[in-house]
Amino acid sequence: MDQWNRRGNFGSSVGGDVNPDLRAERRTASFNVEKLTAILDGGADNTSTRRTVEAVIRGDPVFSRENQYFQSQNERYEAAVRKAVHLKEKMNQMGWTENGPEHQYCYRALAGDIAFNVHRVFKSSILALGTDEQITEWIPLADKHYIIGTYAQTELGHGTFLRGLETTATFDISTQEFILNTPKISAMKWWPGDLGRSATHAVVFAQLYIKGKCYGLHPFILQIRSLRDHSPAPGVTVGDIGPKMNFEHIDNGYLMLQNVTVPRENMLSRFSQVLPDGTYMKQGSDKINYLTMIMSRVGMLSSEVIPILLQACTIAIRYSVVRRQSKLNPRDPEAKILDYQTQQQKLLPLLATAYALHFMVAYMNKFYNKGYTEIKQGNFDSLPELHALTSGQKAFATDCCTAGVEVCLRACGGHGYSALSALPFLYTKVMASCIYEGENTVLFLQTARLLRNAAAKLQALVQSGTAEYEAWNKCTVQLLQAAKAHSHYIVVKNFIETVEELRNEAEIQKIVKHLCDLYALHGIFSNMGDFLHDGYTSGDQMDMVTASYLDLLAVIRNDAVPLVDAFDFSDESLNSALGSYDGHVYQRLYKWAQKFPANQQVSQAYENYLKPLFQSALSKL
């Protein structure tokens, strides 16, 4: 493999046997990898469905991600639209439905690299907020892709603080229409996905005004582009907000409205209605609205955020047993970098975190499904706890995953920084998750409002004469810490319970328990100050924690590769030159680099700037 062949090249480049260093790691696994995969998938049936879906996606060239890292933003967007349109046909062909298990596995297989994700939010908001008539009118059109919708809530000047949104919808009794306006630049809708270049319709949130009185935020369905030629509707200014750190395939957009009118029927009216004479009526409970937010948070964690950490761990750990650097023992060959304690300390607690968060999300899904059934039956009891849990876990998990993927990237050194490792893509993508669906600091503070001790401190401040809002602001740094610690505790607790449930699988229970212990000890090790502060733990006890933690690193190191193999990501969904199953890292980096378009043609920079330099040199030498 490593010798020159007659074409002056290195062997067959990629393919063939697995790299021997990686093979050796698998030979000594202490457990059955396939069994652990089934546990992680929630059953062997799921594993089998997932693999079927992955094979279908892999077999279709339209879904290929082969040249993704070489594509321009525009090419990424076009490919994503093409995939979205094609996936719909494919699913019809295969008999897969949007609510079936296959759809979610498609998303995983495509690594989310597909358009019309906000079109789904458009649909679910109509389903949640629309009357039965509105659902009957709009959903079939959206389902057939006759129209493409977006969800326009966030504005240039307002994200988290919904009451501050400034778009207005004024009811005109004489015409029976709502007149929508963007009164200030900060009121422009900004960020909605699928809006910049694709959507024909939008659910727009605006402050409702009737006879000069404001009734707060309400949702309206607007057509924003012509179905004939895609030109903006009258009074609509719409476009793309430009490049971002990632999500190049998504056309996040802006939207300005100048006296745009929609009929009275276009206000989504399940929970509040405007009668022809301008009477405003509230009806039913809109508590169920929370469920939409809870659902999107559970959804984003399980299909987007946590899998990114699992992928990054897979890439970094496989690479770390193929890469050799320096010598541990001067008489030995160069050591695998995973044999260095510093590398173990970077990657193995993350591996434990990946398992911890995966199990946490499995628990949240179960809890959510139970709550959903109850709520459908009119029992809203689980709603507050579900909301608090998902807020805290969203912030906690996205923080952990973002920090973790960065560690994976840096642990791979220079090659981690290459786009071909996939790690820059994963990192810049997961970082967004800390910001969207609720900014993390704000979410932690929501969680903190539950917390008893914080309440006591607040009370003391208020009693001492501080205004309540001021007291809250003065406590937020500590409240934030408390909320993080609380979310962390829930994850550890759930991990321990998961280990207990594995009692019928002794080998697997043993290794998963090691991961659980490592996760818990690492949590203490990294937050030593909190444990030492009130004398809850002594310095000597801390030394014991540190010693056990370091011992566990060595134990888990032996199973590190099988533990990431169990995540069962295909090479196609990883799309990483460093992380493939066969471990042919260097061959793949070289093979992929050769496909880089700049290597296929003479650069204009040479023709325009370098050639004149060198020709003048030749004439003078």
Next chain:
Amino acid sequence: MDQWNRRGNFGSSVGGDVNPDLRAERRTASFNVEKLTAILDGGADNTSTRRTVEAVIRGDPVFSRENQYFQSQNERYEAAVRKAVHLKEKMNQMGWTENGPEHQYCYRALAGDIAFNVHRVFKSSILALGTDEQITEWIPLADKHYIIGTYAQTELGHGTFLRGLETTATFDISTQEFILNTPKISAMKWWPGDLGRSATHAVVFAQLYIKGKCYGLHPFILQIRSLRDHSPAPGVTVGDIGPKMNFEHIDNGYLMLQNVTVPRENMLSRFSQVLPDGTYMKQGSDKINYLTMIMSRVGMLSSEVIPILLQACTIAIRYSVVRRQSKLNPRDPEAKILDYQTQQQKLLPLLATAYALHFMVAYMNKFYNKGYTEIKQGNFDSLPELHALTSGQKAFATDCCTAGVEVCLRACGGHGYSALSALPFLYTKVMASCIYEGENTVLFLQTARLLRNAAAKLQALVQSGTAEYEAWNKCTVQLLQAAKAHSHYIVVKNFIETVEELRNEAEIQKIVKHLCDLYALHGIFSNMGDFLHDGYTSGDQMDMVTASYLDLLAVIRNDAVPLVDAFDFSDESLNSALGSYDGHVYQRLYKWAQKFPANQQVSQAYENYLKPLFQSALSKL
């Protein structure tokens, strides 16, 4: 400004007065900003030279960064080459020299967005490692850009561990030539900048073999591309390694050598020489080699890394007094986000860090210049300390700046994630600095080898029968912590000394002392465990630290904007819609987004995939 004008657009978009919220922050500055700028520049003369250079760069359209965020990788590379060629002409015109102060300010004004940076390393390696004859032969060619060079050391399989490099150079007595080879795929040169598409020559490091014996790593000058048509030289395979997380303007490359021959004279021979009969001779001391490494570390920190943190703080702090979100007091208008304690806690310790590191690098520059003079006179005494200091500080500062820029990005919420904020660019750029010029973990461990306590622990382990290499590996996690703490301590110490030197500027000394206190307290606050562990500090004392730390946040918050204004970055060098001096954040985001090329034309995705959908819809509706 915020009202619709007759063209259905928002006022004059950008320009005119400063945003009133930002203006208010400046009116209450407790010190003279211009004076602090002069101190940060190391004198008012430097400030004046810098501003002259910035005006020249700003006035020349070739150097414009206006559309940078919309450019493809290829366009970025072409623009960087064009700028490099043009800058040389400009400097000749202006009478600026490469070693003069203007050159460094050019780099700052261009935000490093220029090609041929490794060409400079090519030159300095010849100056350091070449004989006088070699210098006379090559340097004038390189100076005139008749040839473009690169520095090819790192290989696909080896970075940090230089002894492991695998490229070979075998001396052939019969032809008086060295034959260079890439014996394995992992031996390919990989990463050198300017190599992928530009360079005609390279300094290549290879293991020297004479009569079958290996003499270790030596540098050779190779021509790699034709000066006539830029085609690869015989036996040379060369290309671009493909996209990275940033540095799109740089053509990092790969290089494979198959029996490439160079004359005996092409081995750089200041310190070792091969005679015609194959005799190997070492001569002189190559200690001075360390100086090159030290110089590049000081250089990268002062011209690349620390300024990025200063820029990120400027952007995030200015934005945080323009952005308003939610209410602190229910009766007030929405609050500036910098008035929230959580936002202060994110940004103000970073502002203090920015000052701390800026002063640290100023000290390092002084120490380096003193050492350089002594070394030129044959006195190598300061070399070990300089090396230890720069290794530790390189790792410490790049870690701090990377973490810090991430905080700035996330503290700006969604708009921070937009490329137009400049923060994604700054973050992905500064992150590379943790990896190049010595990977940080490795550098910290080098620093740790100095440290006395670590030595004691190691000794105990070795005495208990553990092999020394194994003992070292078992201690590295703790050694790493010790090295970080040591580097941190040096920065605090230097900050305190800098404050003392400001005794003639009372107002400035006062605010800088606040920053110094905040920096020190934040260091304790964030590493509480280390201080509590051995009872060195009690829990009660920690509560006092926390209280003082929180109080200081409120004090520094009042001067936050003047403190970033003092860094004196021009709008052009920041290139951020969020961070401009006038604070017209929303207007600028909108104006820049409108220039996005995707908003200027109908997308192919519409023509190819969406139009067919909607036309089929229209025919059925």
